[in-house]
Amino acid sequence: MIRPQDLLCPRPEGLYCAPGDFYIDPVRPVDRAVITHGHSDHARSGHGAVLATPQTLDIMGERYGAQFAQAMQPAEYGEVVNRDEVEVTLVPAGHVLGSAQAVVRWKGLTMVVSGDYKRRRDPTCPPFQPVACDVFITEATFGLPVFKHPDDKDEIARLLRSVAQFPERAHMIGAYALGKAQRIICLLREAGWDETIYVHGALERLNALYERHGVDLGPLAPATTGRKKDEFAGQIIIGPPSALQDRWSRRFPDPVAAFASGWMQVRARARQRGVELPLVISDHADWDELTATVDEIRPGELWITHGREEALARWAELHGVSARALALVGYEEEDED
Structure with missing residues (x-):
């Protein structure tokens, strides 16, 4: 047997x-x-x-x-x-x-x-x-x-409401470089966000790989130092989770720190990371x-x-x-x- x-x-x-x-x-x-x-x-x-x-x-x-x-x-x-x-x-x-x-x-x-x-x-x-x-x-x-994750569309709607509520601030989303970042971008596109999304350099190669495999991410641009700080007001920036507390984040105007993770259901984790807008989106x-x-x-x-x-x-x-x-x-x- x-x-x-x-x-x-x-x-x-x-x-x-x-x-x-x-x-x-x-x-x-x-x-x-x-x-x-x-x-x-x-x-x-x-x-x-x-x-x-x-x-x-x-x-x-x-x-x-x-x-x-x-x-x-x-x-x-x-x-x-x-x-x-x-x-x-x-x-x-x-x-x-x-x-x-x-x-x-x-x-x-x-x-x-x-x-x-x-x-x-x-x-x-x-x-x-x-x-x-x-x-x-x-x-x-x-x-x-x-652990019961909410609907992804509801979490993206919360993000977009915050963007509309604070047009003078940048919204900086921490998202894992493989899978989560590209999913967040696509969900934003489906929700009607057609503007350029700015991305950390750590995401660029994997974003390009997803595009090569037929995943349309829409207009993206590097979140580089070549832009003035106030140009990022009302914009969405996506980077790896570590970037939320890095010097890199200082180039944006009064950024709203968001983090997309299933662990954001645990409030203590959000507080530990200094997350203002926890997004419960899990892979x-x-x-x-x-x-x-x-x-x-x-x-x-x-x-x-x-x-x-x-x-x-x-x-x-x-x-x-x-x-x-x-x-x-x-x-x-x-x-x-």
Whole structure:
């Protein structure tokens, strides 16, 4: 009788597939890796061979240089790749551009590794695709019942109301450089903000990459020192979260410090960062999305890789799904620089 742990098992390097001899999102260099998405806690350089979506490979190349691995194999969504006796298929995770779940099949057993994911619509990437499986291996970054994220459109509307209310001030939004910044830009465009959005230099290369992959970000310009301070009044500037408290922010007129993150639901975090306008916009599933996903898939077993594992495992057990917490280390909280 085949056991799930015969196909995937946790090791210090990450989830390991012995029959296919590869790791999924390993936290240290390995010979063969399957990478779910381009965030640095999941996509590291130095591997022998990397299998990922073309977008994720491009992101890794942009961040680490063209030779980030000895060999790179792109796999489109839905394409079946054989690793010895194991079939690997990447399907959309809805997290950021190129993000994927890894569907691993072997001798009639199907295990799905979610990577990071969300169930909300995102104009910058395909939506999460549920896959029937024997074992669903999920994240739980926001795996507590208190985390219930509001509608993205409502948060963007709050931002635009503040811009209208304080036309003499600049609005400076801290947003993670990969995924969150581009999503905020697209949501602003959908809400009718057609003006130039000014961006920190740390975002420019990834913005250009998103554009190359067909994501229209509209008019952007560098938030450089070549402009007078008062020219930024009434404007929206987006930079990495660290820029909110950096000298860089002093070039703007009385800036309203905003921060887009699921953690902005925690008021203490907003206060610690000096955030005046917290925007609760997350690229991770909240509690309702996590539990609805498990309820929809109804796997034979639920494994939880990282985050708030205990609460989600308890919820699963109460709803008839056997669960275990893997407590993998090396995966960071959302939006930390």
